[in-house]
Amino acid sequence: MRTHHWDQIKLELGSIVGSENILSTETERLGYGVDYFWVPRMLLDRGMTVPLPDVVVKPTTVEQVSAVVKLANVYRIPVIPYGGGSGSQGGIMPLYGGITIDLKSLNQIIEINETSQTVTAQAGINGYRLEQALNKAGFTLPHYAASVHSATLGGYLAPRGSGVLSTKYGKAEDMVISLEVVLPNGDIIRTLPVPNHASGPGILQIFVGAEGSFGIITEATMRIERMPEERRFQAFLFPDLHNGLEAGRRIMLDRLNPCVIRLYDEPSTRTRIKRILGLDVQGSYMVMGFDGWREIVDCQEKRAFEICYEHGGEELGREPGNLWWEHRYDFYFPPGTLDFPWMFGTMDTMATYDKIENLYWKKKVAIEQAYSEWNIQYIAHFSHWYPYAAMVYDRFIIEEPPQDPQQALRLHNEIWDLGVRISLECGGVINEHHGVGLKLARHVRRQYGSAFQILEALKNGLDPHHLFNPGKMGFGPPG
Amino acid sequence: MRISQYETYLKGCRFCTMCTPFGEVWEIVKDEPHCTRIRALILWQILRGYAEWNEDVARLLYETTLDSVSQAWCINHYPVPEYILAARADIFEAGFAPETVSDYSVKENLSWAHRIKSFAKDDSDTVLYPGDSIAANDVASTEAILKVFLQNDQHVSITPELLSCGGLAYCLGKHEQAKHFAKKVVHCLEGYSKIIVDGPLSYWMLTQIYPSMGIEFPEGVEISMIYDYLNEFYCNRDIHPTLDGRYIYLLGSEFSRLTAVGYGPLKKLFDCVNGFALIEPKDGLEYASGSGVGGALHIACPALARRVSQQRIVDAIQSGADYMICDSPLDASHLRSVSKGELQILTLPEWLQL
Numbered sequence: 001m002r003t004h005h006w007d008q009i010k011l012e013l014g015s016i017v018g019s020e021n022i023l024s025t026e027t028e029r030l031g032y033g034v035d036y037f038w039v040p041r042m043l044l045d046r047g048m049t050v051p052l053p054d055v056v057v058k059p060t061t062v063e064q065v066s067a068v069v070k071l072a073n074v075y076r077i078p079v080i081p082y083g084g085g086s087g088s089q090g091g092i093m094p095l096y097g098g099i100t101i102d103l104k105s106l107n108q109i110i111e112i113n114e115t116s117q118t119v120t121a122q123a124g125i126n127g128y129r130l131e132q133a134l135n136k137a138g139f140t141l142p143h144y145a146a147s148v149h150s151a152t153l154g155g156y157l158a159p160r161g162s163g164v165l166s167t168k169y170g171k172a173e174d175m176v177i178s179l180e181v182v183l184p185n186g187d188i189i190r191t192l193p194v195p196n197h198a199s200g201p202g203i204l205q206i207f208v209g210a211e212g213s214f215g216i217i218t219e220a221t222m223r224i225e226r227m228p229e230e231r232r233f234q235a236f237l238f239p240d241l242h243n244g245l246e247a248g249r250r251i252m253l254d255r256l257n258p259c260v261i262r263l264y265d266e267p268s269t270r271t272r273i274k275r276i277l278g279l280d281v282q283g284s285y286m287v288m289g290f291d292g293w294r295e296i297v298d299c300q301e302k303r304a305f306e307i308c309y310e311h312g313g314e315e316l317g318r319e320p321g322n323l324w325w326e327h328r329y330d331f332y333f334p335p336g337t338l339d340f341p342w343m344f345g346t347m348d349t350m351a352t353y354d355k356i357e358n359l360y361w362k363k364k365v366a367i368e369q370a371y372s373e374w375n376i377q378y379i380a381h382f383s384h385w386y387p388y389a390a391m392v393y394d395r396f397i398i399e400e401p402p403q404d405p406q407q408a409l410r411l412h413n414e415i416w417d418l419g420v421r422i423s424l425e426c427g428g429v430i431n432e433h434h435g436v437g438l439k440l441a442r443h444v445r446r447q448y449g450s451a452f453q454i455l456e457a458l459k460n461g462l463d464p465h466h467l468f469n470p471g472k473m474g475f476g477p478p479g
Numbered sequence: 480m481r482i483s484q485y486e487t488y489l490k491g492c493r494f495c496t497m498c499t500p501f502g503e504v505w506e507i508v509k510d511e512p513h514c515t516r517i518r519a520l521i522l523w524q525i526l527r528g529y530a531e532w533n534e535d536v537a538r539l540l541y542e543t544t545l546d547s548v549s550q551a552w553c554i555n556h557y558p559v560p561e562y563i564l565a566a567r568a569d570i571f572e573a574g575f576a577p578e579t580v581s582d583y584s585v586k587e588n589l590s591w592a593h594r595i596k597s598f599a600k601d602d603s604d605t606v607l608y609p610g611d612s613i614a615a616n617d618v619a620s621t622e623a624i625l626k627v628f629l630q631n632d633q634h635v636s637i638t639p640e641l642l643s644c645g646g647l648a649y650c651l652g653k654h655e656q657a658k659h660f661a662k663k664v665v666h667c668l669e670g671y672s673k674i675i676v677d678g679p680l681s682y683w684m685l686t687q688i689y690p691s692m693g694i695e696f697p698e699g700v701e702i703s704m705i706y707d708y709l710n711e712f713y714c715n716r717d718i719h720p721t722l723d724g725r726y727i728y729l730l731g732s733e734f735s736r737l738t739a740v741g742y743g744p745l746k747k748l749f750d751c752v753n754g755f756a757l758i759e760p761k762d763g764l765e766y767a768s769g770s771g772v773g774g775a776l777h778i779a780c781p782a783l784a785r786r787v788s789q790q791r792i793v794d795a796i797q798s799g800a801d802y803m804i805c806d807s808p809l810d811a812s813h814l815r816s817v818s819k820g821e822l823q824i825l826t827l828p829e830w831l832q833l
Contacts, residue, residue: 023510027521027535031511034494034520041494044520047529058510085511086496104509124509126500132761149552150496333554334491 006054009075013057013099016067021105023056032056032082032100037090037439038345039409045340046405051093053080053100060105062122062180062188062218069216070186072099078470078478079184081212083124083155086147088346089437091159091211095471096478103154106218112137118177120221123154139224142169142259146332154217159435160209164328167252167385168259168291169225171433173208180219181207184463188218206458211435212469214462231259231291232301233321236313237283241265242357243311244284245382245390249353250307251288252385256300260289262324264381265360271379276336277323279316286313287324343401343412345439347419349428350384350391359426360392366422367396371415374398384432391432394419416440436473444474481565482522488557489526492519498549498559503768504542504776507786512539515549515559522566537575540566542780544773544787545650547736551766560737563774567652580651583778585643585660591618592641595625606636606671608664610644610685611678611808620808623828624677624705631712635675640667646680646734649688650775657684661694673701675708678807678826679734686738706744706806706827713831714751726756727830728800728822730791730814731764732807733773741765745806748827758798768794770810777813788817796821804830 014022023029033050034040040050054077059065072079078098085092094100103124110120112134119141121130127148134140143156144163155161157179162171169175178191191204207215238244244263251258264273269285279285288304290297305315330336338344351359364378380394396415402408420430420443430436430443445452452474459466459475470478482489492515499505499514511517518539524530545560553559570576595609595618607628609621628635645660661684668674674696676682682704689695696702729749731742742764749757760767771777771787792814795803803824805811814824825833 023512025535027533027539028510028512030521031514031517036494036496044524044529047524047527056510058508082511084496084499085516102510107509128500147496150499329497330554332495333497334495334557335555337495339490339494 005075009071009077010055012071013055013068016071017057017059017064021058021060023058026052029053029056031085032102033093035085035090035092036088037093037437038343038412039439040090040093042340042343042408043405048405051095051097053094054097056082056100056102058102058105062106062182065101065103065106065182065216065218066186066188068099068101069182069184072467073185073465076465076467076478078467079216080469081154081158081216083152083158084126084147084150086150086155087159087435087437089159089435089439091435091437091469091472093438095438098467101216103216103218104152109133110219112139112224117224117226118221119224120219121153122219123152123157123217125153127151127153127156134224135227138227140227141175141222141224143172143175144328146329149329153220153222157208157217157220158211159437160433161435162384162433164262164383165259165289166433167261168257171384173205175223176204176208177221177223179204179207179217179221181215181217183215184468189215209435211437211472213473213475214458214468216468228291230294230297231289232297232318233260233287233289233325234301234305234318235316235320235324236286236288236308237281237316238286238314239283239312241284241360243313244286245357247308247311247313248286248382248385248390251304252387254303254307255387256304257290258288258300258304258385259291260287260383261385262287262381262383265379267377268379268381272331276327276330277320279320281316287321289321289325338395338397341401343398343408344395345412345416346393346395346434347416347423348391348393348432348434349423349430350386350389350432351426351428352389355427356382356390356392359423359428360394362426363394363419363422366418367415370418371398374401374411376415438472441472441474480526480569482526482562482569485558485562485565486526488559488562489519489523491555491557492516492559493523494520498552501548501552501762501766501768502546503544503548503771503773503787504783506768507783507790513542515546518543518546518563522562532570532573532575534575534577537570538577540570541577541580541651542783544733544769544771544776545737547733547773548766548768551736560774564650564652567650568654569652571652576652577779579779579781580653583648583651583653585645585648585656586616587643589613589616589641594618595621595637603634603636604671605673605675606638606668607675607677608638608668608681609641609677609808610646610664610681611676613641613643614647614680615809615812617808617812620811620826620829621677623826623832627709627828627831633712636671638667642667644681644684646684646688647775647778649684651779654692657688658692658694661689661692665689665694665696668696672699673703675703675705677705678809679704679732679738679740680807680809682740683734683738704738704740704744706748707740709828709831710744710748710751713748725801726758726799728758728760728795728798728803729764730760730770730795730803730805730810731767732805732810733769734809735806736765742806745827758795758800760794770805770814772809772813784813785817788814792818792821802830
């Protein structure tokens with residue numbers, strides 16, 4: 001598009017959101033081209049450029065979001081919603097330029113409903129600030145994502161994110177009650193007031209996990225909880241991963257309702273646990289937590305500990321468990337977090353209990369063998385548990401990747417392709433809680449097979465010109 | 480480039496979003512360019528030669544406080560203020576500083592010298608140097624301190640000249656100007672064995688920045704923060720029944736966070752005083768947002784600084800406060816300039832005067 005067109009568009013955008021709420025210099029736009037995805041970070045780290053939006057707008061009302069979207073339709077310009085920038089999949093990358101809508105000025109808490117224990121808030125509210133406000137009222141939104149300091153409420157929902165206590169409280173998609181959404185044509189809609197019903201298909205979940213491909217989430221009502229009377233953590237050391245997994249499976253199937261089970265494989269126990277928590281132990285390290293009423297926690301813990309003993313679990317006491325809780329975010333701060341010059345990726349996936357251990361070993365062996373020349377490390381922990389399945393948070397690390405950006409990108413993508421192929425072959429999914437973004441967009445069709453036509457039909461119906469976050473979720477470019 | 484000393488920290492911050500929501504300016508504008516990670520990313524790119532200084536970059540580096548609140552929140556306490564200060568000095572030298580910065584000149588020959596002279600006793604070897612009041616051009620704060628001294632039968636000398644400590648110039652990257660004033664201040668206070676400063680900006684400059692610029696007071700000279708000094712008189716005394724039941728919102732200055740003293744003496748002093756309910760900012764003083772004068776934001780970007788100050792007043796009112804008390808005359812003065820009289824804003828000595 002020619003410059004004068006953009007000048008015109010910026011003027012029109014200014015009349016919607018106010019000229020002070022438009023960012024257009026390259027310096028101002030830089031932050032909107034990079035999240036936690038390794039690729040754009042690698043490119044910037046090596047002095048290259050990343051796709052940037054042509055303009056960023058900061059609407060302060062849902063009506064402004066709607067008006068911006070309607071304007072984008074007039075000019076057929078891509079629209080990319082942006083929350084806290086803490087995604088790890090490149091979901092905010094404006095591959096075809098366009099208008100990035102920074103939603104952080106939609107940050108009001110509309111209602112804390114104590115009777116039903118729900119909070120309704122605008123989607124751009126910062127997760128930490130929302131939690132602070134809820135805590136002040138005696139509640140919590142138990143979505144303790146690693147990104148809580150920077151992520152937004154909308155950002156929790158857009159990729160179907162999860163927090164460290166998801167094993168008891170569920171993922172973001174389990175906590176959401178209803179949404180307000182701006183559709184790709186600019187219409188503002190609301191989903192039904194409750195998520196569970198027999199009133200036709202659930203429209204709510206079409207937008208949760210769509211990462212802005214079907215609409216922009218502008219407001220959400222979420223379930224909240226009272227602060228628990230008791231929250232306790234305990235650490236165990238298992239002789240190996242198998243026994244740890246078996247203990248976790250039995251605890252979940254016995255419905256003992258832990259708020260957290262975090263089981264680290266042996267390499268993670270040797271490296272990450274030692275580095276972050278300072279515990280030098282061999283085996284498979286598990287942190288387990290229970291919360292709620294004290295008497296119930298006592299019973300749940302007692303039975304869960306018995307299961308752990310039955311699988312050779314050695315009790316390490318409460319202190320290492322509490323240490324993990326206190327330092328749970330340290331893994332994501334430098335220098336604890338993975339950083340350059342390393343190449344790294346988190347391939348979190350999930351599978352039912354009969355398949356998850358096989359998936360882990362298949363992937364570990366295949367990746368370590370295929371990329372042994374790069375001294376690749378494959379480490380994992382299992383941190384979100386269901387009454388039928390577990391999630392493996394598996395990561396690869398190459399400490400000395402190729403210096404050439406193209407070669408590095410090729411290697412990075414090859415590793416991902418192999419990992420995703422094995423996940424799918426072993427009964428897993430391409431992702432469990434980080435989302436699809438750009439990183440996994442090319443794998444979505446393969447994952448869904450012929451069922452992808454349902455998503456495609458939704459996309460074509462809602463967004464016929466593919467203006468909403470184009471190039472993501474397996475959908476094509478704008479046109 | 481001065482920022483080259485901070486490579487490790489820029490590397491660490493450039494992709495880390497963990498302190499994002501805490502910056503005073505970010506809290507107001509809520510966008511990516513005004514968060515710590517993007518500032519670090521830009522500086523990292525410049526350091527690596529991938530980008531160059533320009534006016535847009537310069538503007539962003541001045542559209543912030545020193546971001547010490549990010550340092551407080553960071554689990555590693557990366558020295559964010561230090562690299563912002565270094566970047567500003569580099570920018571100023573490279574000629575890209577905004578006009579508000581290049582046009583800024585330290586006010587000299589303040590007209591209120593005669594108003595405070597009458598309070599002071601000239602033969603004391605303890606001298607009050609009201610550097611923060613001078614930076615705020617605020618005689619009332621200095622008068623309040625001197626009245627408190629008199630009430631407590633403490634006789635101190637007053638600085639022979641009302642000289643700027645150079646702190647705001649330093650924050651703006653004008654190191655030569657800061658150094659010029661540093662030399663003058665040290666010369667002016669020659670002969671005194673104890674120097675009491677009236678706020679954290681002066682304390683930070685005299686105790687940390689002057690030595691870093693190679694300018695030192697003679698050995699044995701003791702420099703005290705006013706709150707430390709006041710603690711000696713007010714501890715264990717039951718005072719201020721007139722404020723019974725009133726709510727006091729206590730606001731700390733960014734400059735206090737930068738000093739080794741921090742908020743300790745201030746809190747200690749408050750602990751000694753009875754008869755009121757103290758409200759701290761929602762994150763506690765160590766992690767709280769400031770008034771908008773941090774990093775001389777009020778000079779570089781006055782409109783933005785006003786918005787930050789307005790937000791602090793709203794915070795205080797929403798918390799139910801009747802008074803807001805600042806540990807720095809500079810913060811108090813700026814807050815008063817944007818206040819519409821919704822609540823009374825005082826420095827601590829002014830409050831002790833009530």
